[in-house]
Amino acid sequence: MSDDREHDGQTFVRLPTDPDDRIHEDQPTRDEVLDWWDERFGIGRDYLADYTFWEKGRGKVWAFHADTESPVRVEGLGMSVLRTRGDHWKPTTNAVQRFGHRAERNVIDLTREQAEAFVAGEDQEVPWDGDWGYLIATHDIAGETEPLGVGLYLHGELRSQIPKGRRRDL
Amino acid sequence: MEVLDRYEPLIDDFEAFRAACERPLPSVVRVNTIKTEPETARAALEAEGIGVEPCGWHAGLFRLDTQPGANWPYYHGWLHGQEEVSVVPATVLDPDPGDRVWDACAAPGSKTTQLSALMDDRGLLVATDNNLGRISALRSNAERLGVTNVAVTREDARNHSLKPWEAKAYDAALVDVPCSCEGTIRKNPDTLDEWTLEHVEGIAGTQKGILRRAVQTVREGGHVVYSTCTFAPEENEAVLDHVLGAEDCRLVEFDLPLDHVPGVTAFEGETFDESVRKAKRIYPHHNDTGGFFCAKLEVTG
Numbered sequence: 511m512s513d514d515r516e517h518d519g520q521t522f523v524r525l526p527t528d529p530d531d532r533i534h535e536d537q538p539t540r541d542e543v544l545d546w547w548d549e550r551f552g553i554g555r556d557y558l559a560d561y562t563f564w565e566k567g568r569g570k571v572w573a574f575h576a577d578t579e580s581p582v583r584v585e586g587l588g589m590s591v592l593r594t595r596g597d598h599w600k601p602t603t604n605a606v607q608r609f610g611h612r613a614e615r616n617v618i619d620l621t622r623e624q625a626e627a628f629v630a631g632e633d634q635e636v637p638w639d640g641d642w643g644y645l646i647a648t649h650d651i652a653g654e655t656e657p658l659g660v661g662l663y664l665h666g667e668l669r670s671q672i673p674k675g676r677r678r679d680l
Numbered sequence: 681m682e683v684l685d686r687y688e689p690l691i692d693d694f695e696a697f698r699a700a701c702e703r704p705l706p707s708v709v710r711v712n713t714i715k716t717e718p719e720t721a722r723a724a725l726e727a728e729g730i731g732v733e734p735c736g737w738h739a740g741l742f743r744l745d746t747q748p749g750a751n752w753p754y755y756h757g758w759l760h761g762q763e764e765v766s767v768v769p770a771t772v773l774d775p776d777p778g779d780r781v782w783d784a785c786a787a788p789g790s791k792t793t794q795l796s797a798l799m800d801d802r803g804l805l806v807a808t809d810n811n812l813g814r815i816s817a818l819r820s821n822a823e824r825l826g827v828t829n830v831a832v833t834r835e836d837a838r839n840h841s842l843k844p845w846e847a848k849a850y851d852a853a854l855v856d857v858p859c860s861c862e863g864t865i866r867k868n869p870d871t872l873d874e875w876t877l878e879h880v881e882g883i884a885g886t887q888k889g890i891l892r893r894a895v896q897t898v899r900e901g902g903h904v905v906y907s908t909c910t911f912a913p914e915e916n917e918a919v920l921d922h923v924l925g926a927e928d929c930r931l932v933e934f935d936l937p938l939d940h941v942p943g944v945t946a947f948e949g950e951t952f953d954e955s956v957r958k959a960k961r962i963y964p965h966h967n968d969t970g971g972f973f974c975a976k977l978e979v980t981g
């Protein structure tokens with residue numbers, strides 16, 4: 511493992527296609543990332559097939575709708591989409607706002623009132639009989655069902671994961 | 681405001697110009713077509729009781745009767761607050777999906793995100809700026825608007841390196857340089873308080889360096905759009921004149937469905953190449969906007 515392949519927090523490294531090319535033991539492969547979106551949310555591999563996936567720092571995955579040589583030392587490459595540290599991978603607010611309209615499962619549709627509380631960052635009791643864990647919260651606006659962000663569903667409660675800077679009183 | 685008197689010889693209706701500069705600017709949003717369509721965004725705004733008046737020359741631009749930030753469509757990244765004239769340069773460059781494009785002075789990303797939308801968020805879009813704080817604003821705008829094809833680097837655009845980008849030339853570049861910002865007087869009434877000719881001349885040196893680098897990094901036949909939000913010919917036609925002499929490029933005509941006048945070929949004893957008339961000056965009284973300058977170059981070597 512040469513030095514320039516290790517993470518220094520500034521360099522983007524393309525996710526390997528071959529598990530043997532991982533640069534640290536819990537680095538995901540490209541396939542694992544594509545499978546995760548499919549299995550968790552039903553967002554098909556085809557939809558994300560044109561993206562390249564990159565890691566900047568351990569466990570922070572970015573999706574880039576272009577390509578270049580790896581590694582590359584830049585400030586940003588596409589969009590930060592996923593945290594893969596720990597047992598439960600967590601999508602970002604921006605990723606579910608961008609890709610979430612394709613989701614077919616683990617999507618919870620909120621009323622306008624619930625949506626207001628959700629984007630204000632509040633936790634709330636919402637009935638849900640599906641899986642626990644990270645869900646995509648949506649609501650209806652101008653005839654569309656539009657993703658709001660990520661909620662963590664546990665013990666009958668939907669915990670808003672909207673980052674502080676994105677919260678709004680609407 | 682006295683600073684602006686130096687432009688009286690250039691401007692037909694100077695009284696109307698001055699009067700427009702004293703009025704506040706309308707609040708305008710651009711619809712982000714990466715995430716929605718103009719009609720959907722308009723319906724969502726109107727459902728919240730916000731008054732929407734489309735800007736006739738561009739399908740995805742609305743004047744609002746309120747500030748843009750606090751409503752549902754904004755939260756979803758359907759809208760970006762952007763001054764009307766600031767929308768011009770990306771429409772003039774008009775990149776295609778899949779192109780390789782460089783946005784040289786990109787932060788906070790109003791035009792970067794517009795370029796991405798024009799590219800259908802596909803193909804390499806490299807956005808550089810030399811100011812880290814502004815780069816962080818660029819990144820959060822890009823992410824809120826759902827842009828996934830942009831690569832962001834901190835660099836002095838005069839020394840931009842193609843190395844991280846497979847060392848291949850670009851198809852197009854946008855050069856929206858730092859400038860003396862005289863044309864933003866309606867938004868920032870104190871913008872001229874610090875005005876000096878030394879500053880204008882100093883920044884013109886930077887502008888020349890950045891535009892030259894852009895011409896060097898774009899392939900033959902590709903286009904470079906140069907823009908400023910200022911009136912000073914030192915930062916506009918004089919920069920073009922310099923780069924026309926120093927690099928392989930020429931100015932080309934383009935359509936602009938807003939009222940404007942051609943670039944000027946003489947100012948305060950200096951004369952500029954005749955072809956700078958192909959550039960366009962937009963004065964605040966023309967379309968009730970900020971002031972702007974825009975030129976389109978084709979790379980010839």
Ligand SMILES: C[S@@+](CC[C@H](N)C(=O)[O-])C[C@H]1O[C@@H](n2cnc3c(N)ncnc32)[C@H](O)[C@@H]1O
Pocket residue numbers: 766784785786787788789790791792808809810811814835836837838856857858859886
């Ligand atoms: C007019 S603003 C750009 C606005 C931006 N294009 C937009 O639409 O949001 C000019 C930018 O140039 C940056 N800048 C100044 N000198 C620079 C240089 N030498 N290289 C790269 N960027 C520079 C400034 O930090 C500033 O963000």
